[in-house]
Every structure is written in C-alpha cells, then in structure tokens.
Amino acid sequence: MSHITSVFTDLVRVETRLYNAVNARLVSDQGLGLGQFEFLDIIDRVPGCRVLDIVGELAITVGAVSKAVDRLVAAGWCVRVAHPQDRRSSVLRLTPEGEQKLAASRPVVAGELTSLTAAVTPDDLMHIAATLAALRTSLEAGAHGQPG
Numbered sequence: 370m371s372h373i374t375s376v377f378t379d380l381v382r383v384e385t386r387l388y389n390a391v392n393a394r395l396v397s398d399q400g401l402g403l404g405q406f407e408f409l410d411i412i413d414r415v416p417g418c419r420v421l422d423i424v425g426e427l428a429i430t431v432g433a434v435s436k437a438v439d440r441l442v443a444a445g446w447c448v449r450v451a452h453p454q455d456r457r458s459s460v461l462r463l464t465p466e467g468e469q470k471l472a473a474s475r476p477v478v479a480g481e482l483t484s485l486t487a488a489v490t491p492d493d494l495m496h497i498a499a500t501l502a503a504l505r506t507s508l509e510a511g512a513h514g515q516p517g
C-alpha cells in the first residue's frame with residue numbers, strides 16, 4: 370500500500386470511529402444523531418439557510434438533505450419559511466425546541482470529542498486541524514467530491 374493510500378485509510382477510519390462514538394453518545398444523552406446535530410448547527414450558523422447551503426457544506430445530494438430536513442421539521446426542531454426574495458425557495462429556521470436541543474447537544478459533542486482525542490497532544494491536534502483545513506479548502510475550491 371502506498372504512503373498516500375495508508376494516510377487516506379487512516380483518515381477515513383479515524384473519522385468513522387469518531388463519528389460513531391460521538392453519535393452513540395449524542396443519541397444516548399440527547400435523543401438525536403450526529404447527522405441531525407450537524408444540520409441543526411448549520412441552520413443555526415448560516416443566515417438565511419437554505420437546503421442548498423447544507424448541500425454545499427456537507428457535499429451530499431439535495432434529495433438527502435431535503436429528506437433529513439423533513440425529519441427535523443417533523444421532530445419540531447426546525448421550520449421552512451418562504452424566502453423573502455424568492456418565493457420558490459425556503460429558508461430554514463430553528464424552532465425554540467430546536468435551539469434548545471442544539472444548545473444541550475453542543476457540550477455533549479465537544480466533551481466526547483475532547484475525551485476521544487485526549488491521546489493526542491493539543492499541539493499535534495492543532496497541527497492536524499490546520500492540515501485538514503488546508504486540504505478541505507483546496508478540495509472545496511476545486512469543487513472536488515460534490516454529488517453529481
């Protein structure tokens with residue numbers, strides 16, 4: 370296996386294990402999955418958030434995002450409201466329940482990630498973060514890995 374292939378394999382395996390562990394903790398403590406948390410977080414962070422904003426950030430299909438948003442709406446955590454300038458589009462907003470769920474979930478996610486990454490020094494973690502941010506920026510600038 371080439372060096373770059375083993376780096377890729379490690380990256381994917383670390384991501385999978387972190388995601389699964391944080392997801393399990395979040396489901397146990399807050400009754401929502403990490404994917405739902407990510408959606409709520411994006412809706413909260415992006416002013417005038419639309420489905421396409423989530424698609425762009427997560428690099429998944431419009432259909433997958435729409436279905437996930439439908440589930441968040443059904444759970445009472447967000448609503449779709451008509452876009453003020455484009456009635457064909459919707460803006461996503463958190464409900465008070467969604468805001469509460471997100472606020473209660475953030476420390477669970479941060480705490481679990483802190484615990485899971487404790488074996489790595491803070492300096493090494495910062496180096497990893499900077500490297501991943503640079504790689505992500507490069508991939509996003511080239512529109513690599515976007516759904517077809």
